[in-house]
Amino acid sequence: MADIKSSANPLFLREEELRQGIELLFYAYRDFTSDPDSILADYGLGRAHHRVLHFVGRNPKISVAELLGILRITKQSLSRVLTTLLEMGLVQQRQGTRDRRQRLLSLTEKGAELERRLSAVQQARVARAYREAGAEAVAGYRKVLQGLIDEHEREKILQSIVRR
Amino acid sequence: MADIKSSANPLFLREEELRQGIELLFYAYRDFTSDPDSILADYGLGRAHHRVLHFVGRNPKISVAELLGILRITKQSLSRVLTTLLEMGLVQQRQGTRDRRQRLLSLTEKGAELERRLSAVQQARVARAYREAGAEAVAGYRKVLQGLIDEHEREKILQSIVRR
């Protein structure tokens, strides 16, 4: 059924559609990030630790500078969570061989284990959404999310997601 | 443009693909939320204020309890930002007529103006992503995001997004 507004006032509908896209993203992200919290609480950790575990897990031997670039936080902020993770034996540092100033970060076996537990609950949610929506919708989801990423960084980020 | 491989076969729920879906959501949300910050800074406001402006704007005469339910924060947390917004004349309260205990919230004209400025930059980003991805991708994006929302709340949330 054609809505009279779509021909009479296309701008209104366009804005309405955009607002819906914005709110959907808000709610989806809100619920998506809530999953791992109870697991983290068992360890006395927060979302900041989760993000570090995730990206170190995905990028073994990542340098501190690279990690800072991904997380978009200051080294002082990272320091707090990273120190905790190192002390808990979840992350390990090794001096870079090519550049010995670098402290390359990797998960320990214990860290990898926790990371898998955290991923598992998030993956379960995404898997369910993918399954319900179907492969074609998944392709659209990815296409739009890619377009939401800052243009001047998009290429680099997409490569970091796909490589390995 | 780097292409994230999407397979059409029924094994598309591979862990690697799920991980990509998770990271894309992280990056997209990170950049998506970064847009309004500079505008808010001009007013000495933060993201918490933005969320209130957004949802009050979308739900005029919303009760405090309803707003708390959407934001999933405590009334004490809301109190801080709401008090600021009231003092700045961006939000107004009016006693409910049906239930006079309620303080129904709406944007003032000044608040609506700021809200439009904030929406504008986010809408621009979403509009660009939609345009680049195409209508079919947008449908998939929405379908997957809906699936990511907590199941027991999904219906209620979708109605609140679509109605009006």
Next chain:
DNA sequence: ACTTTATGTCAGCCATGTTGACATATATCG
């Protein structure tokens, strides 16, 4: 040798979330 880079650390501040306790006005129920 000098400069730049990668990293660490100390100190303090701010925004925004939490819990717990208690107050008030109004609605609703027996």
Next chain:
DNA sequence: CGATATATGTCAACATGGCTGACATAAAGT
């Protein structure tokens, strides 16, 4: 009517995780 439940507000204390600024060290690069 009186008792209880509900919607909201407020005070106080605390936690997390951002931020800036200043300064230190080791190693790399010129």
